[in-house]
Amino acid sequence: xxxxxxSKYIVGLCAFVxxxxxxxxxxxxxxxxxxxxxxxxxxxxxxGKMLAAxxxxxxxxxxxxxxxxxxxxxxxxxxxxxxxxxxxTYGNGFFKxxxxxxxxxxxxEILTAYYKKAAPQTxxxxxxxxxxxxxxxxxxxxxxxxxxxxxxxxxxxVAFDPAGHKIYSSDINTEKLYIWDAQLKPTVMASLPxxxxxxxxxxxxDGKYDGVLSCxxxxxxxxxxxxxxxxVNLKGKPVVTNIETDLSRPVQxxxxxxxxxxxxxxxxxxxxxxxxxxFWMKQNADHTYTRNEIKGVxxxxxxxxxxxxxxxxxxxxALFGTGNEGLFLFLNNQKGGxxxxxxxxFPPVNGSxxxxxxxxxxxxxxxxxxxxxxxxxxxxxxxxxxxxxIFTNTGNWNFKQSFFYPIxxxxxxxxxxxxxxxxxxxxTSAYFADLKTQPAESxxxxxxxxxxxxKPHAVPVSKYGRWFSMDVxxxxxxxxxxxxxxxxxxxxxxxxxxxxxxxxxxxxxxLENQTKK
Numbered sequence: 001x002x003x004x005x006x007s008k009y010i011v012g013l014c015a016f017v018x019x020x021x022x023x024x025x026x027x028x029x030x031x032x033x034x035x036x037x038x039x040x041x042x043x044x045x046x047x048g049k050m051l052a053a054x055x056x057x058x059x060x061x062x063x064x065x066x067x068x069x070x071x072x073x074x075x076x077x078x079x080x081x082x083x084x085x086x087x088x089t090y091g092n093g094f095f096k097x098x099x100x101x102x103x104x105x106x107x108x109e110i111l112t113a114y115y116k117k118a119a120p121q122t123x124x125x126x127x128x129x130x131x132x133x134x135x136x137x138x139x140x141x142x143x144x145x146x147x148x149x150x151x152x153x154x155x156x157x158v159a160f161d162p163a164g165h166k167i168y169s170s171d172i173n174t175e176k177l178y179i180w181d182a183q184l185k186p187t188v189m190a191s192l193p194x195x196x197x198x199x200x201x202x203x204x205x206d207g208k209y210d211g212v213l214s215c216x217x218x219x220x221x222x223x224x225x226x227x228x229x230x231x232v233n234l235k236g237k238p239v240v241t242n243i244e245t246d247l248s249r250p251v252q253x254x255x256x257x258x259x260x261x262x263x264x265x266x267x268x269x270x271x272x273x274x275x276x277x278x279f280w281m282k283q284n285a286d287h288t289y290t291r292n293e294i295k296g297v298x299x300x301x302x303x304x305x306x307x308x309x310x311x312x313x314x315x316x317x318a319l320f321g322t323g324n325e326g327l328f329l330f331l332n333n334q335k336g337g338x339x340x341x342x343x344x345x346f347p348p349v350n351g352s353x354x355x356x357x358x359x360x361x362x363x364x365x366x367x368x369x370x371x372x373x374x375x376x377x378x379x380x381x382x383x384x385x386x387x388x389x390i391f392t393n394t395g396n397w398n399f400k401q402s403f404f405y406p407i408x409x410x411x412x413x414x415x416x417x418x419x420x421x422x423x424x425x426x427x428t429s430a431y432f433a434d435l436k437t438q439p440a441e442s443x444x445x446x447x448x449x450x451x452x453x454x455k456p457h458a459v460p461v462s463k464y465g466r467w468f469s470m471d472v473x474x475x476x477x478x479x480x481x482x483x484x485x486x487x488x489x490x491x492x493x494x495x496x497x498x499x500x501x502x503x504x505x506x507x508x509x510x511l512e513n514q515t516k517k
Contacts, residue, residue, distance in 0.1 A: 040110070048114020051107050055085065058102075060324045061347045068349060068379050070119040076378040078112055126384045126406040132438075132458035137445050138419055139459055139483070139511040142475075148178055148186040153465065153507045155486035156216070159199040160473025161234075163209055167475065167484050169508055170196035172219060177211075177232065182476070184510065190238040193228045195219075197469075198252045201234075202264065208235045212243065212266070214250040221273040222249075229253040229268055229281075244281055244289060248272040256305045256314040258282070259336060265289075267316055269300035276300060278318055282336070294330055294338050298322050302354055308397065317343075321352035321374060329397060343397055344368075349383065351375055354412040360424050361402075361452060365393040373410035375432040382408045388428050388446070405456060407441050408434040414472045416481040419515050423448045427483050429467040435502070442467055443485065459511065464503050465489055480513040 086101025276298030299322025351374030409432020465487025
């Protein structure tokens with residue numbers, strides 16, 4: 001089966017798995033389990049809490065019992081987790097412990113009884129500090145002037161050209177790169193090895209840009225190495241050249257000179273499924289590349305490259321959204337390697353999806369803007385802790401939560417001074433929004449009207465598509481940031497959250513900023 005055929009086959013099944021690698025996978029949980037003895041009391045709740053703290057923190061942060069509903073714990077999460085501690089299942093029952101198991105059958109039975117008894121029947125509703133304001137805020141809608149050869153929109157990537165006022169997009173079904181002009185008229189720019197899910201730009205010595213695209217290969221969680229990182233010449237004829245091939249679901253590629261030899265290297269998030277990697281590609285003198293592992297686990301969602309310890313060498317900050325979810329800092333050791341430091345750890349039900357560093361409170365230190373909401377694991381229910389978070393940088397990359405607004409299935413957040421008043425506002429998109437009862441949360445613009453206070457505008461665009469990708473840039477050349485949203489219109493939906501009214505033909509829309517300076 002060709003890559004194209006495979007991509008088309010999976011379109012109806014998988015749409016947003018690039019943000020997280022399927023179920024919560026804990027490699028080596030059997031061997032890592034704490035074997036110290038616990039003095040049991042005979043009380044299911046008390047004993048269950050102790051056993052959960054013992055066994056359920058060896059590979060990730062503890063998931064609170066009230067983070068999932070009773071039926072999800074019983075019929076999805078616990079059966080799925082059993083195999084990682086050496087317990088065999090039959091249907092929804094547990095019946096056998098293998099010889100390498102890190103937990104006794106007695107302890108497992110107490111643990112499952114605890115979740116069955118203590119977990120709520122339903123999750124608590126969202127607690128919004130302020131209701132959504134249904135208006136257009138300072139934006140106006142611009143629709144495409146054409147669809148090129150796209151019949152049904154499966155847009156997996158949108159990106160603003162940093163030099164001109166154009167937009168690039170990619171579609172997983174057609175496996176092409178499109179460029180959209182000032183009238184939003186599309187042209188096919190190049191054929192890709194598979195649909196791209198991320199595009200970054202690298203400026204050459206001539207001051208012009210090349211595009212670097214992460215072509216995911218297969219969208220569904222699978223350790224199948226048909227993804228590629230490629231470079232596209234944007235200066236003339238759009239020639240596509242490989243940076244690296246045989247990648248399992250690459251979702252982002254960033255450029256930097258990590259060894260300071262004057263050649264451009266790359267850091268790649270190869271998200272994978274059970275196996276994945278965060279690695280940097282050293283460019284050799286003959287312009288080939290050599291892989292170097294930074295962290296050999298699945299689930300890398302996104303990286304930001306910068307000199308985070310002010311030693312003059314580029315470092316990497318990375319968000320992982322599978323298993324041991326969290327934000328990690330990798331400091332360049334100036335010898336071709338990196339030293340790891342965990343900055344924040346999140347429970348594996350968060351489904352971490354994006355982050356941005358920006359000085360939200362104007363104290364001179366970059367704060368963390370973070371979203372979580374990937375919702376296609378083994379617990380496909382709406383979760384009131386999904387949404388937009390801000391963590392204030394208290395110094396030395398230590399973070400303290402200072403803001404939260406619940407958004408079901410939140411996918412991405414981008415901060416910019418949209419209204420021109422000197423502070424940062426935030427645009428959010430949510431692919432796994434509650435499309436049945438509150439589709440307006442699929443795009444929310446947070447206007448910062450005073451220090452660390454945000455007015456949430458639900459801009460009414462949900463009927464035009466389901467927003468898989470988003471970028472911010474100056475589209476019309478007026479000096480103000482605009483927003484482009486990419487529509488992946490079908491697939492990866494739970495029946496109860498499906499919105500049948502969204503448009504399936506529009507590949508993308510632009511929200512033009514109408515703020516008066």
